[in-house]
Amino acid sequence: MTKRHVRPYGDATGDGMVQVSFTLPVPHGPRADGAAQQLANKMGIDPAMVVHSHAIGDGFTFFVVYGSVNHIVDLDEVKVVEREYPLLSPAEVNSYVKKSLRRKLIVVGGCIGTDAHTVGIDAILNIKGFAGEKGLEYYRELRVVNLGAQVTVPEIVKRARTEKADAVLVSQVVTQRDAHILNTQEMSAAFREAMGERRPLMIAGGPRFDPLMAPELGVDRVFGRGTTPGEVASYLVHAIKEKV
Amino acid sequence: MTKRHVRPYGDATGDGMVQVSFTLPVPHGPRADGAAQQLANKMGIDPAMVVHSHAIGDGFTFFVVYGSVNHIVDLDEVKVVEREYPLLSPAEVNSYVKKSLRRKLIVVGGCIGTDAHTVGIDAILNIKGFAGEKGLEYYRELRVVNLGAQVTVPEIVKRARTEKADAVLVSQVVTQRDAHILNTQEMSAAFREAMGERRPLMIAGGPRFDPLMAPELGVDRVFGRGTTPGEVASYLVHAIKEKV
Amino acid sequence: MSLLDLDPKVVATARRLAAKAAEPVVDIAKAHTTVAVERATLRLAGITGADTTHRAGDIPWVNRVVDTVREHCGLEHGAVLPVFDALARNDIGTLTELAEATAAGQIQYTVPTGAAARRAAKAGRVAIARGLRQVDRNRAQRDKLITKIGDPPQRPWIYLIVATGDIDEDVVQAASAARAGADIIAVIRSTGQSLLDYVPEGATHHGFAGTYATQENFRIMRAAMDEVSKEVGRYIRVTNYASGLCMPEIAVLGGLERLDMMLNDCMYGILFRDINPIRTFVDQRFSRAMHARAGIIINTGEDNYLTTADAVEAAHTVTVSQLLNEHFAHEAGLPNELLGLGHAFEINPDLPESFRMELAHALLARELFPEAPLKWMPPTKHMTGDVFRGHLLDGFFNLAGVLTGQSILLVGMMTEAVVTPWLSDRDLAVANVRYVLNAAGNLSEDFVPARDGYIVKRAHQVLGEAVDLLDRIVDDGLLNAIGDGTFGLMKRPQDKGKGTDGVVSKADGYVNPAIEMLETGATK
Amino acid sequence: MSLLDLDPKVVATARRLAAKAAEPVVDIAKAHTTVAVERATLRLAGITGADTTHRAGDIPWVNRVVDTVREHCGLEHGAVLPVFDALARNDIGTLTELAEATAAGQIQYTVPTGAAARRAAKAGRVAIARGLRQVDRNRAQRDKLITKIGDPPQRPWIYLIVATGDIDEDVVQAASAARAGADIIAVIRSTGQSLLDYVPEGATHHGFAGTYATQENFRIMRAAMDEVSKEVGRYIRVTNYASGLCMPEIAVLGGLERLDMMLNDCMYGILFRDINPIRTFVDQRFSRAMHARAGIIINTGEDNYLTTADAVEAAHTVTVSQLLNEHFAHEAGLPNELLGLGHAFEINPDLPESFRMELAHALLARELFPEAPLKWMPPTKHMTGDVFRGHLLDGFFNLAGVLTGQSILLVGMMTEAVVTPWLSDRDLAVANVRYVLNAAGNLSEDFVPARDGYIVKRAHQVLGEAVDLLDRIVDDGLLNAIGDGTFGLMKRPQDKGKGTDGVVSKADGYVNPAIEMLETGATK
């Protein structure tokens, strides 16, 4: 049983201790240390100890700060996407799909945009799987079409259509300049535009996605780092149950 | 030339990027990640990426968070103890002391309380010195009495009296339960009580002291991590100039 | 000194098999040209600039010309004949003017024959020779600068990446990296550039997770690093990426702008960018011949296999690929000293003996390719958001590098799994390298893998598996092996992939003075 | 297998000189007793508890008794004779009752003679034998538990420190450390306890940067770790500190509560706590005899020298101190298997070859003391607030530990220069150790210092310097050498320091059955 209000724990309950590091565009020296101290204080760290600083070139200083942060975490206010569906075994997934759809469930997946990181989507889709769980290809009642890397949005829309996909799974790993967000939004808009209500289920995944972002991205569900294929398969069953 | 307002620099000017790590007394899982996210947000990090978490035992989770902090450092507001005196060479220190006092300046030093960390005070006092600078013993016109470790407050007061010390230098390294603060305050109070106006100059030093703390500690000056003997000698000259 | 006691016969067998596996592919490469090879040839001949008025954005003039040539008369005979013929026929002074006229629809390309063909070939050769002499001058200039300013005092050379997306920020970060200790600066390309079938123009400021490779960006970085070289007292090498749909062109630009190293792998584009295999092998051959001429060290990409395949199971595929890369490089004229064959520290760190296994693999590469400036790549796949653990792992990677005598050390970043490196990441990473080099740089003196011990056995095992795999590849054909997912678990059939339609079978009368001059070393 | 090829003659010379240097000090130690030795003797005889009514705070009964004995009749004959005589004369049942009566001023102590003396000595012996048999039972119990539950599967054993100041929090953190992989738990003492001339009583919750060493705290931690041992399937060893003004007493308490290791150095108290040298040597001799009886591994403190002196310049002083510690330990009855001689990774990491020099020093210790469970201490002095660098350094420390076959590895913390360790520091630190042990634990197989190479030369040099220094110490006298700042640059004259007035010359009729029984191994 955890309490509702908690603080970081360094060495004793409630001490609030955290470690922070950052660089400021300020030349190394006491003034820089003071600036680091000020920033740490603004972050709520008080007392803050600037325990290390060193110059990076002439104009920058790197800092390590330790100290007690005065914020309190309210666990009741924590927002998480709770898994509202049970984790199913492959057999359970297969049997549900078979019973309810009476055909295979069709999944089209790929990395969109210029993203070439396929390891994540492959971990979900390929038989080999992830973390000891087999991927979706292993599920007898799922048909998986893995388009691989650097798929354009028009391509994936077209393919989803021809395959009559029930679900589209896209992966986004590169986040610079918010590429992952922009690409996913572009895709969800394209599906809505092209297929309206008949659009497939849209699922986005990648290590820097927060599951809370689904509405912002315009997709039905978002999976973050460490996702396992079983979670995704179970979600698929849950989602088609909702639809049926 | 640095600008007045700066933000942390990760990869580009103004991106505000910082790294944070801490432990929360919450079992590992999505809820814990959400709690970490909340804390990071409260610290002003937004967006915050909880890039790592792992369980420590059953009840704790360790987190690493990266993200952009929205605070702005105002360099004009940075409080630092500026060195308001010039850095002097040993020869300059000696010649000033000789001219103004016409006798040696007497320094009594030691680690008070149960603190046995003498390396810091020795770095300032012993000939060997620190960072390539010779210690105060090297200065011909200073007479240094180094009492070593674990000196009680009554002892140091007594000795300062018998030696007719111009300055007392104490070191405090252990900070648990604020030992460094309490010990130093006890000492400054004792000197005030015992000697009133005729008390010697009081200087405290140690790696976890912030030079801004002098008033709180009741001493004349505080030196932090990385202090060199030359800085201290120059300060001594400055302080006696003020007195004379 | 040999620590692994590799059997020279097995090594010779491995090389013989690699050559045999490569042979049919070399034949194919010789029998084809590509749009990129032709564009590269014209770039050597002096064409520059882009069509800024085109609605699709800045399309380089060279693309307009080659595309139009192809439209008009095909590329089977190469671009040189039709282009220099058109120049003569239309009495136009420069290739750029020709391009403008082409865009305006004023030029009709045909394949000249007889005297016209001979004239065109000659004019082409003269122009190309001018370009090659520029490359030669750059090479001489590099040698001169190195003699004057000096090479890094230590091995491995320290290789740092910048990737801001903005060439101006890149310059700032590169300079600060060099001052902090980097010997080599690599500018990562914007994601997706390798799939562009043209080379962007000018200085660029808006890449994604990297900065566009352009001739102007190359120039800017080289000039900046020339300044920094003087300041830091060692010649700072500059690296960029050849691989991709524009491999031959970028190789030319690298030669023209005195880059010092280029990423150039015989299979990377196929496997990791889904570029057509034939296209890649053709382009690769031309680009490597260019690098040979320019004295540019290539960096191959075996490290990538270990991000998609398992570093233990697939260790031998790295060896096989290195042997293939070596053969293709030799065939294209690259000497051993320019073969920066790649390999990486990518074994799951939780595996028992993982560090010793890394040493075994790294030492195998070292002893198989004693003269090659091997490139040692840091952990990436098993890096996590636990940056403390990551920093430690990078330290052991650095140690493995010095223990096994690696030549080029790509510096690992504790934030590998988090972000493209921050200023401070690079700084801490170089400090890590520096600690290891300084504190343990000579520990190799005391590193003597036990006879028949774990390390030696593992190295022999990997070499054995490599020979077996090469044997199978010789039987099946390299292109089929690639199609089957032999490398990095990526399956790439020879008739699929990006850029397939840029491949053209050479006709009998195909003319390309560049290829000839690269092969013969001619300067005129 | 010898890697350093040390000359057995030089090694023998070193040992002979150490023995010679120690001899006069052993004589002094035999000729004196101290208040602490007498208190320890009475603790063995069964006295417990404290005078909670005393205005100076809880003063243990044993202090009240020994102080009063000293006042009344001196300690030259030991405390046993007057105390057991008083017990008999006053017809009091237990020592604790005697203490109460003493505090109430009801007891007058004298040194008995003749039959009374013989009776008192005998009664004392019976009581002390009871205490020693408890110690013997604990030792047997430890052996039994180890047989049943098992020793750690790997070497070095992983040694972790807890230091919350509160025994209850310590237990929580120790349990979590053990679950995370620690094999040995050390509870750091509150700063300043070593200068208390009494041992605090009961469970304590308010230490500074550590928790008081008390019999009850020992019991609590040992009981908790017995539970955890079963859970984790290996016997978790518990460590505390003997050194200080109460060295003999704490040694007794450690034996009575089945501690497994204790910090016990022949010079630490002198050098780092300014305790009188004679006092220390007398106390140390008794305490070590106790440890020998209890089967407790001692941990010596050579690491400390390198925090005040330079680890390169003073490397040989570590060797000298280890040889002295070894001799004093043997003399007091400790076998090699209980000699946890200390040394540390404290060379400035910015020095060229620093890591190899660490290896040289560590290997020298290993080969000089092949049977001793050497304790390998992490970097502290050169740790800074740069925790990333610190974590890396700790990794190399761990590597040096496995490469040179160290026995006990005190886990370094990245926050060494910042705070007493946090929960997460300990966790990350153990993960660091685990990575190194798992990934490179057997690398020692491949570590063969080059013949006449840097490492071998350095080790020989340090040994040579150690022999030279021992030679000088034999000439000057060990006590003078200590007075001159030979160790850790601390100058400690033999007539100064804390606890001087607790030293007493033994009279001819001095009686201490404990010492006798420890020397002979008698149980009755």
Ligand code: B12
């Ligand atoms: C492997 C790798 C590559 C390989 C990719 C090979 C391939 N075929 O995938 C190669 C070498 C080709 C490569 C190239 C590049 N990479 Co890269 N790469 C990595 C690396 C090392 C590992 C990524 C990985 O495979 N993780 C393992 C998988 C299993 O995890 P995952 O992707 O998070 O997937 C899990 C979840 O997120 C989720 N998930 C993911 N997708 C989906 C989709 C759905 C539908 C669902 C349900 C779940 C889901 O489930 C998976 C299993 O749990 C990371 C660094 C790191 N350690 O993370 C950098 C990294 C991702 N790469 C990066 C970059 C920048 C590049 C390059 C642009 C330049 C460069 N630095 O080399 C190029 C170009 C790539 C391009 N055009 O996209 C950056 C991205 C920075 C950022 N945040 O923007 C990283 C973080 C490295 C860095 N610090 O610079 N890379």
Ligand code: B12
């Ligand atoms: C060396 C050392 C010891 C040695 C001390 C030997 C000696 N004679 O000094 C020994 C081994 C005995 C020791 C013991 C203990 N130590 Co200790 N020790 C250290 C260590 C490794 C280095 C300190 C040092 O010498 N720094 C170098 C000097 C030059 O730096 P400095 O003290 O900061 O001094 C500079 C400035 O601060 C300033 N300065 C300092 N004093 C003064 C005074 C004046 C007047 C002026 C002007 C300037 C000035 O000038 C100096 C030069 O720039 C630190 C960890 C670390 N790396 O910092 C731990 C550390 C200080 N120790 C610590 C502790 C807890 C202890 C122990 C209680 C238990 C233990 N963990 O071992 C014991 C008991 C000590 C006691 N009773 O006080 C903690 C303190 C935690 C805290 N913040 O409260 C530390 C941080 C380690 C840790 N993380 O647990 N220790």
Ligand SMILES: Cc1ncc(COP(=O)(O)O)c(C=O)c1O
């Ligand atoms: C050989 C080689 N070429 C090119 C690249 C990068 O290519 P791209 O720009 O397509 O990411 C890599 C990846 O690191 C590589 O190893």
Ligand SMILES: Cc1ncc(COP(=O)(O)O)c(C=O)c1O
């Ligand atoms: C041998 C020895 N004894 C005791 C201690 C600690 O003593 P104290 O409790 O006085 O800090 C140490 C320091 O680590 C030591 O090395």
